[in-house]
Amino acid sequence: MNEAILKTTKFCKTFSSGRGKKIKLVEAVKGVDLEVKQGEIFGFLGPNGAGKSTTLNMLTTLLAPTDGKAVVAGFDLLTQPEKVREQIGYVSQAGGADGFSSAFENLVLQARLYGISATDAVSKANELIGRFQMKEFALREANTYSGGQKRRLELALGIVHRPSLVFLDEPTTGLDPQSRAYFWEEILRLKKEGMTVFLTTHYLEEADHLCDRVAIIDHGTIVVQGTPQELKREIGSESIIVDFAMDKELEQAKLLFESMQNIKKIFAQENKLYLFVQDGGGMIAEVLRVLDKEKIPVSTIGLSRPSLDDVFLQKTGRSLREDKN
């Protein structure tokens, strides 16, 4: 097994806003233990406000943790932040491209800030412009870029200095499917070139497709951590999703299924019932038969293969998909 390139122990962040009696505390990150291995793509999956960006800001030396320790790229985060900065790259959720400069100017300055000489910085910038297909707009002010073009520049800015570990905060949020596919390819290419990638996302497909290992975070705590396969195997099942027209029917059905032996777990959300079973194909007929016998009408019924959404649902009792809508 590979060595760890990042390790956190009981990592915490509590924000306080207001003063005196009106002070408000927000526990954004509560005792997170993470381990990222050299050369992998690690996914941090969680809904809005889960604490993903806060964790990343702490790991990239932008924000002091309230408690806990971390070793990032071989250096202690709290005692050697300067060393950490030399080793890592960060593309924040906001992006951070300079709108008043062109892609070329942005890249040259970024390279220079990492101590790369003027001539090397220029060739580095040109190389990245080629690599991320930015020729067409590289000399225009970044204020004029489309969302996807800007995001490409920002990814390039994060890796000018070939960091051993790069943090990407929601690299594909707001992109169309085609651009997303393009980013996925580029992120996989970073891994091939030996970089370790730590990315956050709320797209399950993204975590599933890209990541060697994922950690699911919710309300500042790690719910579960492992490879997507492991996590899905842990549920070990497919789910039957039954859609009801009325709450009363759902409650009725839930009672009914709770006594059925072959159903391992049941969740209700909105007016859907999620039934986790071993053999979905066989059980779906059984489920329909039971419902029919009790004369409970069903709007739709479907079978879904185990996904990270099911993992999230099982661990938190909520569906990540529903959260987003």
Place this chain on the structure above:
Amino acid sequence: MIFFKDIYLLFRRHLRKALRAPVWLLMGLMQPVLYLILYMPLLKSMGATALLPTGEIVRVFVPGMLVIMAMGGLFAGFSFIDEIRTGIIARWLVTPTSRVGVILSLICNQLLTLFFQACILLVIALFLGLHVSLIGIALTLVLILMIGITMSSLSYAISLSVKDEGILASITNTFYLPVMLLSGIMLPISFAPRWIKIAAHFNPFYYAVEASRSLFAGDFGSHIVLFGFGVIFVFSLVALSLAVRALNKMAV
């Protein structure tokens, strides 16, 4: 050395931005120039008082305008908050660049703008009949630039802790006018009633205005000059360290 290189690199970027939208240069300049052209003649035509002969008016009025201009550094935070929001400041802070360097590069850019504005104002004042020695002007410019450091640092420190243009605006507006009026910018505080004089003595910018008036009058060795430089120097260091501290604990 690396420290200065980083300041230079970032400073060049700020300059590029400023030159692409040169309105900024004019904005700080308008107010004092208008005072000079539309208000000072009023003072002149009111006629000489016993305390302030007509010939002296330009010499008394222009230092005040320079200080007003330098106090405009207080508004530097507005574009800074905008930049915090785009994530560009965070991006620089994650590089090995010195954090003091990030703040200093921004301040240098403010100072360059201020320097140009001050020169333009002085040229206009010369046309309006200002007589002053070169040393007087040079020393005053140094003082003005130190006020620029103080004000822009304060503005950055406030911006970093509130991160909201609205709050920054209400804080700056609350302080700007009383501080300006209590420093005798329009007319010397020596004309004022006693309680205003006492209040003014608690205002560091009062000393700055008085010091630059002495410098304009050619009175280089006077107490007030030394005192003005001392006060503003201390204030600029305090403000600068506040800004650096705020940057170090900024929650992005």
